[in-house]
Amino acid sequence: MTLILGTSAFYHDSAVALVKDGEVVAAASEERFTRKKHDAAFPSLALEGCLNEIGASVSDIDYVGFYEKPLLKFERLLETYLAYAPRGYRSFSRAMPSWLQTKLHLPREIRKQLGGKTQRRIVFCEHHESHAASAYYPSPFERAAVLTIDGVGEWATTSWGVGEGARLRLKQEIRFPHSLGLLYSAFTYFCGFRVNSGEYKLMGLAPYGEPKFAEVIRDRLVCQHEDGSYSLNMDFFTFPHTLRMTGAALERLLGVQRREPEAPVRQVDMDIAASIQLVTEELVLGLARYVHEQTKLHSLCLAGGVALNCVANGRLLREGPFDRIWVQPAAGDAGGALGVAWLIWHELLRNERAVNPSDAQRGTLLGPAIDEEKEIQQLKSQGAVVRSFDDPANLDREVAELLATGNVVGWVQGKMEFGPRSLGARSILGDPRDSEMQTTMNLKIKYRESFRPFAPSVLREHASECFEMPEDVESPYMLFTFDVNPDRRKATAEASGIERVKQVRSDLPAITHLDYSARVQTVSQQRHPRFHGLLKAFHDRTGCPALINTSFNVRGEPIVRTAADAYRCFLATQMDALVVGNQLMLRSEQPTAAVESSQTYLSDLAPD
Structure with a gap:
């Protein structure tokens, strides 16, 4: 028996996943146990619950995987700060303590959190690799294109690749600061909702408005290129160097002040929500068409936070070039714990993949009973x-x-x-x-x-x-x-x-x-x-x-x-x-x- 632990600890939504002999047997987020929403602590309680569920202990774990590469992410933080310095010092200084104390020493921290009961190798993969693996390996497809879209991992914000049998290869990526996930989060912030949790609200608000700002978003804020890639006009976004997503420049462009949190929702907020939702759908469709042109495949797997935009997914299913689409149910960072565990099983240990015609996610009923x-x-x-x-x-x-x-x-x-x-x-x-x-x-x-x-x-x-x-x-x-x-x-x-x-x-x-x-x-x-x-x-x-x-x-x-x-x-x-x-x-x-x-x-x- 080979038991693999995957984790997405120390970030927005800490989670663990256990894969035994290639089959996911348990997975859970720490927030469900601590009752702290989006808990970023090491998921020790979630791990304990999952191990108890399958009758195992920490000493039974053969491999440990982490869903991204911290040194690459730290490199981005440093380069971004140097590019914008002295702007951004406040956000940079606030981020540094957790990096210097914990995130740059993850092998040590993970072993400490596991009680020193395992000296097994700790495997790190890139953020979008873990997203792609979480989408492809449990999917019901023998061969499929894979598209991942989120805020940002180390450098990548969007990537695509191909999965065939047990092998998964990423081909191209779009890099920070150009990010569809951060673009959507910027408008979530502008409309007065909390980033990383209010995106659902923005999507739900969109049908109440008219896309009156869609043209200005296309013309001034984001450009989609012929190959499906896109780039943001960073003159209107402040997320690389401040603790805010947008500033006065976007207010001047849209002709309206940002809505304050908990203030009444205005008609203009509804129109802005409708506009960014429409543009997001168009960008997703453009990306999918390019990936289809490159791969000529009929099936698509999706992951990353943007893959939770069910309205965009619905349009992609109805209007897009792919016949079949499978989306990872835990498409956000928590799902990366699943992805890295499967990568270890298939890529590191070179095990073959048996395709389940329904899918291998087991109804995503993976948490402790x-x-x-x-x-x-x-x-x-x-x-x-x-x-x-x-x-x-x-x-x-x-x-x-x-x-x-x-x-x-x-x-x-x-x-x-x-x-x-x-x-x-x-x-x-x-x-x-x-x-x-x-x-x-x-x-x-x-x-x-x-x-x-x-x-x-x-x-x-x-x-x-x-x-x-x-x-x-x-x-x-x-x-x-x-x-x-x-x-x-x-x-x-x-x-x-x-x-x-x-x-x-x-x-x-x-x-x-x-x-x-x-x-x-x-x-x-x-x-x-x-x-x-x-x-x-x-x-x-x-x-x-x-x-x-x-x-x-x-x-x-x-x-x-x-x-x-x-x-x-x-x-x-x-x-x-x-x-x-x-x-x-x-x-x-x-x-x-x-x-x-x-x-x-x-x-x-x-x-x-």
């Missing part, structure tokens, strides 16, 4: 009132009835998802037919902006009844948008701005976005039998094969991991019911003291 008996007993000891079901089918029917009558249900089952999407293991569920449900769940459950869209989970066998999806297309990881079928759409009354969120646009109004699209997860019996059972029960009860599925957390906290996390979040919000395994808890039956005490933890959360 709940210990239902133990965790429920702990909740009961704290006063929780629990109804137990011997037959899951009976529980599914009970929950389907709750959902059909307007209740919001927290749903915790088995292994935790790896990646930013909840896919039916740590989810909050609602009825998509309810026209008030989007606003209710945003404001009373998630405590977030009312415009934020919700995604549907739909029975795979009924997906084409609801959405414009070819019969042979799956979307198990909620990474593509598809349009609601025309026969399900409804004419909308006149409205403007955020008020448009209340428009009823289809017979599934809570998951139909302003442009009639939805970020769809297809759920099959094979991939996710437990969640499929609930969806089938809801379909039997209502005739509707879909549910709202959003991540089980509130604004400012990571997705829940344990039953205790879920119970606290359940009581602190306006959720009506919580299901953990085969146990049902109704809000109306919980002790008043528990409900009151749970409210305090919300005040401790930092806004995201």
Whole structure:
């Protein structure tokens, strides 16, 4: 047996992945354990949880991989500072302590964090190599083009290559400061959202606006060249040398001041969001067309933070040159832990690759499972009132009835998802037919902006009844948008701005976005039998094969991991019911003291 540990520690989203004999057996982000969003500490708790899940210990690890090369990244920081000096000294000086104390000594730090229990070789790969490997090796393709797009790794911001069998080779790259990920993050910052977490908000805001600024972005800010590459006009961006993404120059160009965080969203913010989203989609399509021209391949694998832009992915699937596309569900830096582990198995150890026709990601249900008996007993000891079901089918029917009558249900089952999407293991569920449900769940459950869209989970066998999806297309990881079928759409009354969120646009109004699209997860019996059972029960009860599925957390906290996390979040919000395994808890039956005490933890959360 060969056990390989991959990690993306000490950066934005620390994570670990364990690959045993070429198969991913566990993966998790540290934030789920520490409850600190985007925790950058060494993922010691995540590692412990993953090792316990597979019955192994640190001493069983044969190889350790790190998802990028710190010395190359440090070289970029130094060269960037020298290029802009004396500007940028403040950001440079703030970055140096962590580099001098930790990041330049990663072999020492990693061994220390592993308790000195392994002296095995520590393997470093380049950032975009790890992204590419995380996309290609688990994909269902024997041969494929690979495209990675993010903010920045060491120097690369975008790369493409080819995977064939067990070999993966990158061919070309675009280098910092020219970055599509940083361009999108710059506008995230300009519109008043937090970089590295607010990009989802910008994407969700885009359909409320008109792309009035698209032309000026194309003409003055970013140029796409004939070979699909692009370059930024750095006169309007400050991220190489300050702690801010943009400054006064961009405000003058756009004729509007940057929105302050937490200030009301303006119509101009919606128009700016629509504009950068459109340009981003065009740039992604241009890159994909060039890669297709160079490779002549029919399949494409995607990773990097920009690969989480499901609207761009949807356009690429519909309009792009590739017949098939597979996106790594943990496409951001956390997924790099998977990538480096697979690189060690295939490239360093020269093992062959067996292609799984579904994919080798195992539904991305890779995190530690709940210990239902133990965790429920702990909740009961704290006063929780629990109804137990011997037959899951009976529980599914009970929950389907709750959902059909307007209740919001927290749903915790088995292994935790790896990646930013909840896919039916740590989810909050609602009825998509309810026209008030989007606003209710945003404001009373998630405590977030009312415009934020919700995604549907739909029975795979009924997906084409609801959405414009070819019969042979799956979307198990909620990474593509598809349009609601025309026969399900409804004419909308006149409205403007955020008020448009209340428009009823289809017979599934809570998951139909302003442009009639939805970020769809297809759920099959094979991939996710437990969640499929609930969806089938809801379909039997209502005739509707879909549910709202959003991540089980509130604004400012990571997705829940344990039953205790879920119970606290359940009581602190306006959720009506919580299901953990085969146990049902109704809000109306919980002790008043528990409900009151749970409210305090919300005040401790930092806004995201």
